Amino acid sequence: MRSYDKFEILCGQGGLNASKSPDLVRDIDLVDMESLTFEQDTWQKDGGATKFNSSALTGTDPEIRAMIHYRQQGGTEELVCATRDNRVVVIGAGGLTKTVYTAAGGNFIHASFVEGYNGVTKSIYHFNGAISLPRVYYGGTTMFQLGSSVGNFTANSATDVLTLTAHGLTNDTVVFVTNSGGALPSGLFNDGYYYIANVTANTFQLSTLPSGAGIVNFTTNGTGTQTVHRLTMPVDFIAVGWNVRWGFQHRGRMFCGGSTGRPHGVYASVLNNHSDYINTGSVYFEVYPGEGDLIVGGISWRNKAYLFKFPHGLYVLNDASTDIAEWGWERVSRYVGAIGQGSIVEADDEVYFVSPDGYIHALSAVQEHGDVQSSAIKAMEIGPYIRANTDFSKLATGVWTSFPRYPQPQAVYYPTKKKLLFAFSANPNVLSSQGFPVNKVLVGIDLHRSNPGGGMREYQPFVSTRDQYESWAIYRDPTTAEASLLAGASNGFIYKLDQSARSKDSAGYMASFETKAFRPYSNDQNANMKELEVVFADGSSSNSVVIKVYLNGTLATTKTLTDSDRFMRLYGDAITVKIVGENDTINSSFSIAKIIVRFKPGNWRKHQ
Numbered sequence: 270m271r272s273y274d275k276f277e278i279l280c281g282q283g284g285l286n287a288s289k290s291p292d293l294v295r296d297i298d299l300v301d302m303e304s305l306t307f308e309q310d311t312w313q314k315d316g317g318a319t320k321f322n323s324s325a326l327t328g329t330d331p332e333i334r335a336m337i338h339y340r341q342q343g344g345t346e347e348l349v350c351a352t353r354d355n356r357v358v359v360i361g362a363g364g365l366t367k368t369v370y371t372a373a374g375g376n377f378i379h380a381s382f383v384e385g386y387n388g389v390t391k392s393i394y395h396f397n398g399a400i401s402l403p404r405v406y407y408g409g410t411t412m413f414q415l416g417s418s419v420g421n422f423t424a425n426s427a428t429d430v431l432t433l434t435a436h437g438l439t440n441d442t443v444v445f446v447t448n449s450g451g452a453l454p455s456g457l458f459n460d461g462y463y464y465i466a467n468v469t470a471n472t473f474q475l476s477t478l479p480s481g482a483g484i485v486n487f488t489t490n491g492t493g494t495q496t497v498h499r500l501t502m503p504v505d506f507i508a509v510g511w512n513v514r515w516g517f518q519h520r521g522r523m524f525c526g527g528s529t530g531r532p533h534g535v536y537a538s539v540l541n542n543h544s545d546y547i548n549t550g551s552v553y554f555e556v557y558p559g560e561g562d563l564i565v566g567g568i569s570w571r572n573k574a575y576l577f578k579f580p581h582g583l584y585v586l587n588d589a590s591t592d593i594a595e596w597g598w599e600r601v602s603r604y605v606g607a608i609g610q611g612s613i614v615e616a617d618d619e620v621y622f623v624s625p626d627g628y629i630h631a632l633s634a635v636q637e638h639g640d641v642q643s644s645a646i647k648a649m650e651i652g653p654y655i656r657a658n659t660d661f662s663k664l665a666t667g668v669w670t671s672f673p674r675y676p677q678p679q680a681v682y683y684p685t686k687k688k689l690l691f692a693f694s695a696n697p698n699v700l701s702s703q704g705f706p707v708n709k710v711l712v713g714i715d716l717h718r719s720n721p722g723g724g725m726r727e728y729q730p731f732v733s734t735r736d737q738y739e740s741w742a743i744y745r746d747p748t749t750a751e752a753s754l755l756a757g758a759s760n761g762f763i764y765k766l767d768q769s770a771r772s773k774d775s776a777g778y779m780a781s782f783e784t785k786a787f788r789p790y791s792n793d794q795n796a797n798m799k800e801l802e803v804v805f806a807d808g809s810s811s812n813s814v815v816i817k818v819y820l821n822g823t824l825a826t827t828k829t830l831t832d833s834d835r836f837m838r839l840y841g842d843a844i845t846v847k848i849v850g851e852n853d854t855i856n857s858s859f860s861i862a863k864i865i866v867r868f869k870p871g872n873w874r875k876h877q
Contacts, residue, residue, distance in 0.1 A: 273799055273867035276789055278848070317770040317778075318736060318756075321348075321744075324364030326761035330354040330376070330703045333757025335395070336742040337382035341408050342391040346747045349406065350740075350757065351377050351395060353703075357404070357412050360763065370404060370412035372460070379611050379677040379740070383516045385523050388417065388542035396516040396525050402506055403513060403525065405544050411459070414445050415506075415544040416498035422446075424454040424490045432472050433497065438465045441479050443500040451493020456485055462500050462507065501545040503553070505531060515610035518543065519569035520588065526576075527610075531555075532563030535576060556584055556598045566610030570620045570632065577607035580625040583635060602635050605644060609677045616682035616689045617716055621646070623678050623691060627655040629712070651712060651730050659693035659710050679708060681741035683754045686767065689714040692738030699737075701759035708738045735778045736764065770856065777855035784864075786822070786845040795871025798839035798846070802865040803830045809860035819847040842871040 325331065332353035339349045347359045347366070355377055357370040380397040385405075392407040406412040422433040438444070442465040446457055453459065457475070466481035467474045477483035505511045505528065513536065514527030523543035526535040539550040556564060561578030568575055574586040576598065583601040590596060605624050607613055612623035620632035629651055634644035645652060679692045692708040699709040711733040740757035744765075754766045764773065772778065789796035798820065805812045810832060818826045820843035828837040846866060852859055 273869060274789065274796075275868070276787065276846075276866045278784060278864040278866075279862075317768045318764040318766050318773040319768045319770065320774075321362065321755055321763040321765050322360050322364045323362060326350075326352065326358065326360060326365055328352060328354045328356065328761070330701075330705075330759075331761030332701060332703070332705075332707070332759040333740050333761070333763055334377050334379050335381055335397075335740050336360075336755065336757055336763065337384075337393055338742055338744045339382075339384075339393050339406075343408065345408060347408075348742070348744060348755075348763070349382065349393060350763070351380070351382070351397065352761075353377055353705075353759075357395065357406070367410060369406055369410055378514065379609070379679065380514055381610060383518060383523070385518055385543035386541060387544045388539075392543070394516055394523065394543060396513045396527070402502065403516075409449070411447060411449070413447060413498070414460070414462070414500065415502045415546065416445060416500050417542075417545065419444070419497045419499055421494055421496050424487060424495065426454060426487050426490050429474055429484060429486055430467075430472050431474065431497070434471045436468075436471065436473065436497070438468055438473055438497075438499075440465055440468055440481070444475070444497050445500055446475075447496050447498065448491065449494045449496070451495075452489075452491055453495060454487035454491035455489040456487030457491075501547050503536065503546055505534075505536075506546070515566045517567050517569055517574075517610075519567075519574040519586075520572070524567055524574060526564050527566070529563075533558040533560075533578075535564060535567070550593070552593050552596070554596075554598060557582065557600060560600075560603060561606055565607055566613050568613050568615060568620055570615060571618075575601070575620070575632065577613060577622060579606050579608065581606040583607075583632075602644075605630060605635055612678040612680050612691065614680035614682055614689070616684075617687070621680065621689060621714075623655075623680070626652070627659070628652045629655075629691060629714070646714065654732065655693065655710075655712060658696055660696040660698055660706060679738060679741055681743070681754070683743070683767075685752050685754075687716040689716055690738075690741070692741075695734065703759070705759075707759045709736075710734050711736070711738055736766070736773065772855045775855075777853050777857065779851065779853040780859070781849065781851045783850075784848045786819070786847040788845055789843075789866070789868050790870070793844055795842040795844055796846075796868040797842050797871045798825075798866075798868050800867040801837045801839055801848070802867070803835050804862045804865065805832060805835070806860040806862040811857070812859045812861075813852055813854065813857045814859040814861065815851045817849040817851070819849070821845055822847075839866075839868075 330353040333350050334353050335351040337349050339347045350360050351357050353376050355372040356368055358368045359366040377397050383394045385392055385394050387405055387407060390407050392405045395404045402414050404412040405415060419436055420433050422431045424431050443462055444465060445462045447459055463475035464479050465473050466476040475485045511528040511530035513525045516523055516525035521540045523538040524535055533556050535554050535556055536546050537552045539545040539548055556576055561582035563579060564576050565579045566577050576584045581604055583605055584598045585601050587599055588596045607622045608625055614621055622630055624630055628645035630644045631646055681690050690711060690713045693710045694706045695709040698706040701707050713731045736756060737758040738756045739759055742755040744753045744755050756764050756766055813831050815829050817824055820841055825841055826839055
């Protein structure tokens, strides 16, 4: 009796996985990545999701658009979040803890928090130019504008005069006022900025216009502690539509930019005071004006500062001189740029970013080669998938007036599992309850599975569309210091990923793969199908996968295969065969090393 012919589908080092270790299928094992689509667990082990906050954040649009685990200088730890409906809040396990900033109208964009220093204490900065001036938070109940405290004042509503001994202010100095433990004098506002007028050694008045042309009349003296601050933002920051949208720290200064009014401009703060952009030591640059549309982000890497433009343009700062007047920007590439600040991330001594055409690039490769294809990671595999499955029309990077409405790609590096993750808006769109697109496509790169010496082309990619990824944060448990990866969603919840339960909100994840249609014989000869065998990966257990076999494009056989039942009978003749595997059962998984399809030539007798 003649033995069966067979076709083996190898599933990578360690196997094709769901909800277990993603020693993922490699494109070199399955011809190329375009021949296989799969959705599976993102994490090295198990990998479900649980709610960080047991109570949803409420509001008109509670989407978590940015968050950071803020470890204050005094030891207090908070998870600080920015929502789409213009709030900056602190969230704990039970839900909302406090609101530190809120504004009416408009929406926060996907703008990251940045750690920094306000000249006195560790702080976090939020550069969000949709409706808000840059803000700094260092604990307490308020998020301030950029400025330096002058001192505490008292108010006299009968004369509209404020008293602060030896204040040192001069007429037309721009200031703002804040209150703690009470209320400001009626007529003054926390978010307003004023001009100093009618100064004496110990008193002054506030005016809404220069030269004292709009003296503020207030009707109460206020209560609590009232403080006046010098505004240390450039006039550019205050002008409508000129607010900055991104920031990063480099060699003791905070760099920021991204305003519509100065699309090629970047501001650098005073050394070691990231709240001051107007005093001695601050600097402003115009970076290759006319190249690209605008600067969308930057990063400090290997002691150098880099800027990225949309849709193309990458630049590095030459700051070797001790004289900042001699600093200048040099072009790295005119051919590649970035989508936005959220898509730029450092991981394992490399910087990765997403270009507007959907490629994921390594910065070191751009420096070496200077063009798109040679600097892109697995360009022929990941790039086409991103372009086909994400909605680039919703990026709105080139149309900044609509920028706040839509998601921006968000990137994060999860060092515990050495995962580099990029989140995109799906195509077709997945909408939030408010009707806006959300980031629902995750493209990840498993860095520790790369082949040392094999180059970037050995990085193993993976894809998931199971969760929302509107924002990311690495959170360390205050007690155990264990790091967790958090993902903010549009429903007001934050999810802790990589949890032992292989589910989310009491539902299992769909894990699936699909091979391309293959020919058992190289010519057009029919194959008489006999049997399919799934070989599960060594060391795996409790495997369960629904296998669907398509013959000549039509579903022919379906069966659930397990550790104890790995075979399924096949019937009929076919020129082409395609195999689909699925599992969406809660706490169930599979890890497949290879699939074997056995057959005979179609003209053979069936009972030979």
